[in-house]
Amino acid sequence: MNARFSKKLRLPLIAAVAAAALALTACGGGSTAAPEGSAAAGGDAASSSDGLMTPGTLVVGMNLQYKPQMFLDGDTPSGYDVDLLNALADDMGVKLEIQNLDFNGLIPGLQAKQFDMVSVGLGATDERKKVIDFSRGYVPYATILGVKPGSTRGNTVDDYNQAGVVITALQGSTSETLVKDTFPNATVSSFPDQNAALLEVASGRADATVVEDYILAEFDRSNSGQLEVLDLDEPLSLYYGAWGVQKDNSALTEKLDAFLCKAQDDGTLEELYTKWMAPTMPAMPDGC
Numbered sequence: 001m002n003a004r005f006s007k008k009l010r011l012p013l014i015a016a017v018a019a020a021a022l023a024l025t026a027c028g029g030g031s032t033a034a035p036e037g038s039a040a041a042g043g044d045a046a047s048s049s050d051g052l053m054t055p056g057t058l059v060v061g062m063n064l065q066y067k068p069q070m071f072l073d074g075d076t077p078s079g080y081d082v083d084l085l086n087a088l089a090d091d092m093g094v095k096l097e098i099q100n101l102d103f104n105g106l107i108p109g110l111q112a113k114q115f116d117m118v119s120v121g122l123g124a125t126d127e128r129k130k131v132i133d134f135s136r137g138y139v140p141y142a143t144i145l146g147v148k149p150g151s152t153r154g155n156t157v158d159d160y161n162q163a164g165v166v167i168t169a170l171q172g173s174t175s176e177t178l179v180k181d182t183f184p185n186a187t188v189s190s191f192p193d194q195n196a197a198l199l200e201v202a203s204g205r206a207d208a209t210v211v212e213d214y215i216l217a218e219f220d221r222s223n224s225g226q227l228e229v230l231d232l233d234e235p236l237s238l239y240y241g242a243w244g245v246q247k248d249n250s251a252l253t254e255k256l257d258a259f260l261c262k263a264q265d266d267g268t269l270e271e272l273y274t275k276w277m278a279p280t281m282p283a284m285p286d287g288c
Contacts (some may be wrong), residue, residue: 004076018125036128051118051251058094059087059115063103068218068276069139072100079278080139086270091259107132109165110244116252123242132247135256137240138269140282143175145230146209147214148201153208155167155231163184175210178236182210197218202226210236217278238282261288 052058057252062081064072070081074112079099089096099115106118121141145160145167153159160167161183169176171190179188189206191197198219202204208230209216217225245253263269264284273281 119246135243142235214277
């Protein structure tokens with residue numbers, strides 16, 4: 001691994017910026033100006049083309065607490081995002097430096113120019129776009145219906161949208177809302193712990209669970225054969241996490257988009273997704 005890693009959880013120094021960005025995290029391109037301190041603001045042409053703050057180094061803010069997407073294996077950063085960032089750094093010919101922060105410090109840190117980009121599967125919401133820029137999507141989040149193997153109820157939404165059907169979800173999550181919206185005739189059974197919601201189905205006390213595909217895949221690694229993905233025509237929901245970039249740093253955003261298109265076309269994204277996340281990768285966005 002060619003990454004340099006800082007374990008310290010650092011919060012932004014500018015309180016006003018932090019307060020503004022915390023409101024955004026609660027739930028491209030502009031001008032070609034580069035961030036202050038980058039070579040574009042002061043001289044080196046090679047770094048100017050990359051849009052990096054420090055020539056030759058890509059500094060990335062992360063929250064390494066989301067296995068299997070990004071986590072610490074001992075003291076070593078691991079997971080889908082980490083492998084993809086290493087491939088990005090190799091493609092750019094730079095060193096990778098990962099800074100591990102509390103999630104709520106990531107957008108403020110990016111605004112305060114503590115790092116070049118954020119890699120934590122951010123949704124590119126309109127509110128966030130006011131303060132940072134985004135790459136194209138790099139990781140799909142598919143919400144699926146998990147069932148006990150051998151279930152004979154059927155393989156359509158209507159088969160589970162029936163009185164007497166019990167569907168579990170993580171309490172307070174978007175999956176819980178999705179159950180209520182998609183299966184209004186069924187009973188939602190919410191749990192404060194994700195594994196408890198999954199085990200309720202594995203034990204036969206509930207009929208199905210609504211959960212993101214990679215969470216079910218991670219459960220299956222430790223509980224092989226207890227749950228499977230119901231073969232619906234399409235996921236219950238699908239959206240894409242993107243990389244966050246300092247506002248108006250179009251040079252870096254364009255580099256990221258070009259790399260992601262290449263990784264999407266040559267199979268790198270699918271290879272890493274099926275290695276770390278889930279057995280099948282959902283469709284990625286068009287536009288490459």
